[in-house]
Every structure is written in structure tokens, then in C-alpha cells.
Amino acid sequence: MRILLAEDDVELAQRLQPLLEQAGYVVVHVVDGRAAEELGQLEELQAAIVDLGLPGLDGLSVIERWRGNGRDFPVLVLTARGRWHDKLAGFDAGADDYLTKPFQADELILRLRALIRRSNGHASPNLHCGPLQLEINAGRFTLDGQALPLSPQEFRLLSYFIHHNGNVISRERLGEQIFEAGYDPDSNALDVLLGRLRRKIGVDMIQTVRGQGWRLVAPT
Incomplete structure (x- = not known):
């Protein structure tokens, strides 16, 4: 299943991508917000993992533009911003889940699996x-x-x-x-x-x- 990883921390992305591929996903990686927005508008994605601090166009704006154009695939936010009002801004923009850095890769994969499952109408794991x-x-x-x-x-x-x-x-x-x-x-x-x-x-x-x-x- 095809997912987008929008993360400008190349070292982190290089650690995550093979783990996500081993978990059964085809991963498209981009490092800036404008590329993320374009891919999210054009491609059929099962989910997106988005860092809020993207260059070019920040992650909140990317998500808002997707939602404004009717793109409804689940979005998992990655960020170093752990304060409640930052999380609230992410949910208000249209994010479905939120993971604060640093995090465990296993937790990321479990949350992603749950988001995709629920987005396809499945309640059971x-x-x-x-x-x-x-x-x-x-x-x-x-x-x-x-x-x-x-x-x-x-x-x-x-x-x-x-x-x-x-x-x-x-x-x-x-x-x-x-x-x-x-x-x-x-x-x-x-x-x-x-x-x-x-x-x-x-x-x-x-x-x-x-x-x-x-x-x-x-x-x-």
C-alpha cells in the first residue's frame, strides 16, 4: 500500500523508510512541503506521515490544502512540538493522529496500521x-x-x-x-x-x- 513520508530530516527518513517497507508499504519520500502537497493532490495514497516543520510549505498548511481539496486519506503528524496547542492546531488542520519526536518506530507503524484500517471502515484489528x-x-x-x-x-x-x-x-x-x-x-x-x-x-x-x-x- 502506497504512503507518503514528508520528512526533511534525511537521517530520520532513511531509518524509517526501510522499516515501513518491511511493514508492507510502498514509501514515497519528499523533503519539502510543496512537493508533499503536490503528491498528496495527485496520487492515490493510503496514508501520509507529515513533519510539521517542512521547508517551503509547513506541514499544517500542507494538510489544510489537502483537506480543502477533498483529499481524505489519513494523516499522521510527526513533530518535535509537544505542547497541547500545537497538537490542537494539527488536529484542526485535519490530521488524524499525532506523534511527538523522539518516538519508537514500532509505535509509528502500529498507529499507521490503525489509521489505514479505520479509514477503510474496519473496526477490528x-x-x-x-x-x-x-x-x-x-x-x-x-x-x-x-x-x-x-x-x-x-x-x-x-x-x-x-x-x-x-x-x-x-x-x-x-x-x-x-x-x-x-x-x-x-x-x-x-x-x-x-x-x-x-x-x-x-x-x-x-x-x-x-x-x-x-x-x-x-x-x-
Whole structure:
């Protein structure tokens, strides 16, 4: 799933990005507010992590502009400003959660997972589709109660499917959410990945909708 990391502290971003990728996210990193605002307006994001002290355009203004243009993906604010009125300003701008520096990376990932889960209408930390279950906080899938071994890309793909259980998802949308920058939409990489995943969970659970894409369904 594709997320934006807007953080001008390059050292911090370099620590966070691989951890977020290991947790199953495709991370787009920018270091200034104007780039963050533009990406948030143009790309389909599952969430954004935003530092308030961005150069060019501060984080509060970035969030306000997103919300003013109807962009409703969840936003987690990172900041060194720990005072209550600073937090209130972040929430008033449209942020969904707030994490004060320094912080534990595990807490960041747990909060991010919860924001994405709730933004997709899921109250429970465990998502189900027939015998398939995603334990969101643990970051793992089970099938019929047994741990399901998945590659990072397989995990991203199945996680996106189960968060949007039953919805038809296009090839273009899946490619954007699963693959890193440089993905060629005309390649067969997505078809190969879908084939591997079907062999692991059963061919009937990922249904092809001709001319539209695919959807995850419980086996009948």
C-alpha cells in the first residue's frame, strides 16, 4: 500500500523508510512541503506521515490544502512540538493522529496500521475473508489458522485486497499500490505476482472481473 513520508530530516527518513517497507508499504519520500502537497493532490495514497516543520510549505498548511481539496486519506503528524496547542492546531488542520519526536518506530507503524484500517471502515484489528485472516497489529496472514508465508510484494498485494475486500481493483491501481517507483504497467510482473498468490491461497479467492480488474472473495 502506497504512503507518503514528508520528512526533511534525511537521517530520520532513511531509518524509517526501510522499516515501513518491511511493514508492507510502498514509501514515497519528499523533503519539502510543496512537493508533499503536490503528491498528496495527485496520487492515490493510503496514508501520509507529515513533519510539521517542512521547508517551503509547513506541514499544517500542507494538510489544510489537502483537506480543502477533498483529499481524505489519513494523516499522521510527526513533530518535535509537544505542547497541547500545537497538537490542537494539527488536529484542526485535519490530521488524524499525532506523534511527538523522539518516538519508537514500532509505535509509528502500529498507529499507521490503525489509521489505514479505520479509514477503510474496519473496526477490528483482524480482517477476515473466508479462511484468510490478516492480523494487522502483528503484520501477518493466516490461512485456516496456519501462518501464511508471503514475500514482501505478496504481502502488500494481499493486504491491499483484504482492506478492500469484495471491491474490484484495476490493474493500474494495484500496480501503483504494490510496486516501487519505476514499475512498468505494461510488464507482466503483476500477473506473475497474482499467479503466485493464487497458488498460496487458492485460485478461487482472487476473482478476475473481465475488463475491470480483480477482487478478493471468500470461497463458496
